[in-house]
Amino acid sequence: MTRTKKDLEQKDLDVSLEVDIIESVVSSEISESTLVTIDKQDEKSVDRSMYFFNRELSWIAFNKRVLSEGIDSRTSLLERAKFFAIFSTNLDEFFMVRVASVKKKFAEHMDIVSDDGLSPEKQLQVIREALVPLVTMQHEFFENTIRQELYEHGVKLLDYKDIDKKHQRYLKTYFQDKLFAVLTPLAVDPAHPFPYISNLSLNLVVIVRDRYTKEKNFARVKVPNVLPRFVKIPETDDHTFVPLEQVIAHNLDALFPGMEIISYYPFRITRDAQLDIEEEEADDLISALQEELRKQKFGSVVRMEIASDIPPEIRKELIEQLGITEADVYDIPGLIGLGDLMAISFLPMPEHQDKPWKSVTHPRLKQGDEDGKNIFDIISEGDFLVHHPYQSFTTTVQRFIEDAANDDDVLAIKQTLYRTSGDSPIVHALIRAAENGKQVAVLVELKARFDEANNILWARKLENSGVHVVYGFKNLKTHTKTALVVRQEGDRLVRYVHIGTGNYNPKTARFYSDLGIFSCNDNLGADLTDLFNYLTGYxxxxxxxxxxxxxxxxxEKFLKLIQREIEHQKQGYPSYIIAKMNSLVDPEIISALYEASQVGVNIDLxxxxxxxxxPKVKGLSDRIRVISVIGRFLEHSRIFYFSNGGEEQIYIGSADWMPRNLDARVEVITPVEEVSLIKELKQILEIILADNRQAWDLKEDGTYIQRVPKDGEPEMSSQKHFMSQGRPEFA
Incomplete structure (x- = not known):
């Protein structure tokens, strides 16, 4: 039994406390005058790196943890290849967005420093210093270890020169039949300007010599991304592949007849992919966004990956033609573009992959189906949580919208869509609802990064079906995950709600860890009604x-919740904060957490x-502990727990503690008030905090140390534990 604030006021000293709360109620001797805070007037005089880690370097540390899953021999072989691919595609996006943003600030001489006090120029420097050894490590480990282990288990990624004559003849035929007509060799000389090179494209720079004039020339051949990166060799007993660029390279004589092929080298570029929409001046947001998407193709180059053995003169020519500097060049030992390993990770070799996971139906829904109840009957019996991907998205969230579309008593459906799948059953259900005569209003966030074109497509399909489609606010992204169903039941209207932490996307719901709550609580229904009026009207x-x-x-609310824990601690009441999210960046929230730590509040992040x-800085953040969990599923849920003097409160929703979430997006966080659900969420947090397989502890110097079981302690993966709750065979 946990002592509450009311218990303490009544001097009930016989009540025992949980261990983590015992520590937090120890009276703090730190007075308010000695608390370390960062006032605005002091920002330039203090060493801000004492208080904040650099955002970009922290992201790089995260991606290093992703790479570590690929390096870890405990991970299944093809899953290791997958993590190597994820590391590379993550890095692509980092350059397209984050590095591009810093470079723009530097180019425009913006007098802006990061929260840890670094100028744009210094940030670019430290980013490169962190990435060069990391990228080198990735590629060297792949070439020396992963590639070899794949070979030993029947996945042979061979160089062209290592295959026999028979298979070289096959590849020559493949080149003629599948490649030749697709390729376009582009000369570079005074009569032929340097060609446009598309974002994330793999290319060959080719040096040829005219057999008659002996003149050397420079050309570029794009490796087409419409064909598989790794060409399968048939009639072999295993999975044997040759990289597509090598198939092209060894048949260049067909592209340059009469020329002597001197040399060729692969390279790959990354462009700025930020969209710069002047929303205040845009009369038509879709048209403005489409125009920016067209311009996006021609964003400035922010990175070039290049073969490490390329001659200096060719390197210099590419740098000059692309308008970049040496600092934008990354030398790659081996294959360039390891993101394409994703295809290798899906080869039909179950013995080298994670055991397939099939999510289970939530027990409330399973029992309700057996009793012949519809989903609205089940929700009306009491709030319940769904935990994806352990519990099925299809039989809960998707079913909620699909059943509402077909239910004769449903009058209206309102929903936000941030990211959804290419052939979305959610969207099809909304279209069907409109065709069935229901009032359907959908807020489609057109500016969801890298999903802009997809969301424009769905918005138009919805509009053409009679759905009321709105696009949110100027200068704000709508990131909230909310759905509202209005149903006629007798002589009253009942509002059913779903509020979640993840997108309405059945594909990502299979590998993102997210939470959602179903409820017909009158206050939540009224709040969502007000929210949708806010989103769709004035x-x-x-x-x-x-x-x-x-x-x-x-x-304001989060700061008050943190401040309340501070006041409880000062008064001797139980105080404890647990917060789970994707990212923690906001300086004001961080300062409030430092203050809480200094008065004795225990904080687990x-x-x-x-x-x-x-964390763990003496006199500043002694009581703050931070872990990161990297595993099979992407941890995406946001949970916020406050002990509140023993009268526990817990929240879930769509927002991280970042300035963009708190100030520049429409987000929703909901309280979870049912006692059983508070217990369920707290148990989820406790299981994650106990993880000793996939959890990493953040140290005060910014390094992360992966947890390992102590002597005699069993290995405990939180994700595996959640899987075993639904399917014991995963224990």
Whole structure:
């Protein structure tokens, strides 16, 4: 039994406390005058790196943890290849967005420093210093270890020169039949300007010599991305492949007849992929966005990956033609573009892959189906949580929308869509609902990064079917994950809600770890009604009965919740904070957590990605602990727990503690108030905090140390534990 604030006020000293709360109620001797805070007037005079880790370096540390899963021999072989691919594609996006942003600030001489006090120029320097050894390590480990282990288990990624004559003849035929007509060799000389090179494209720079004039010339051949990167060799007993660029390279004589092929070298570029929409001046957001998507193809080059053995003169020519500097060049030993290993990871070799996971139906829904109840009957019996991918998205969230579309008593459906799948059953259900005569309103966020074109497509399909489609606010992204169904039941209207932490996307729901709550609570229904009026009409709604809504009241509410723990600790009441999210960046929230730590509040943070708070610093953050969990599923849920003097409160929703979430996006965090659900969420947090297989501890110097079981302690993976709860064979 946990002592509450009320118990303490009544001097009930016989009640025992949980261990983690015992520590937090120890009276702090730190007075308010000695608390370490960062005032605005002091920002330039203090060493801000004492208080904040650099955001970009923290992201690089996250991606290093991803790479570590690929290096770890405990991970299945093809899953290791997958993590190597994820590391590479993550890095592509990092350059397209984050590095591009810093480079733009530097180019425009913006006098802006990061929260840890670094100028754009210094940030570019430290980013490169962190990435060069990491990228080198990835490629060397792949070439020396992963590639060899793949070979030993029947996956042979061979160089062209290592295959026999028979298979070289096959590849020559493949080149003529599949490649030759697709390729376009482009000369570079005074009469032929340097060609446009598309983002993330793999290319060959080719040096040829005219057999008659002996003149050397420079040409470029793009490796087509419409064909598989690794060409399978038939009539072999295993999975034997040759890289596509090598098939092209060994048949260049067909592309340059009469020329002597002197040399060739692969290279790959990355462009700035940020969209620069002047929303205040845009009369038609879709048209403005489509125009920016067209311009995006021609963004400035922010990185070139190049064969490490390329001659200096060719290297110099590429740098000059692409308008970059030596600092933008990354030398790659071996294959360039390891993101293409994703295809290798899906080869039909189950003995070298994770055991297939099939999510289970939530027990409430399973029992309800057996009793012949519809989903609305089941929700009306009480709130319940769904935990994806352990519990099925299809039989819960997707079913909620599909059943609402077909239910004669449903009058209206309102939903936000941030990212959804290419052939979305959710969207099809919304279209069907409109065709069935229901009022359907959908907010489609057109500016969801890298999903802009997909969302424009779905928005138009929805509009053409009679759905009321809105696109949110100027200068704000709508990131909240909410759905509202209005149903006529007798002589009253009942509002059913789903509020989640993840996108309405059945594909990502299979490998993202997310939470959602179903409810017909009157206050939540009324709040979501007000929220959708805010999203679709003209409203300055600021007060909500239950919800924390950004950018309206969320920052203020979170700061008050942290401050309340501080006050409880000072008064001797139980105090404890647990927060799980993707990223922690916001300086104001971090400062509040430092203050809480200094008065004695224990704080456990589960931050998968970027984390700018410095834990375990004496006198600053002694009581703050940070872990990151990297595993089979992407940790994506956001959970916020406050002990509140023993009267526990817990919240879930779409927002991280980042300035963009709290100030520049529409986000929703909901309280979870059913006692059984509070217990369920707290248990989830406790299981994750106990992970000793996939958890990493953040140290005060910014390094992460992977946990390992202590002597005699069993290995415990939180993700595996959650899987075993639904399917014991995964224990």
């Amino acid at each position: 409203s300055r709604q600021r007060d909500y009965r239950k919800l924390l809504v950004a950018p309206v009241n969320m920052r 589960i931050i998968r990605g970027i984390c700018c708070i410095r």
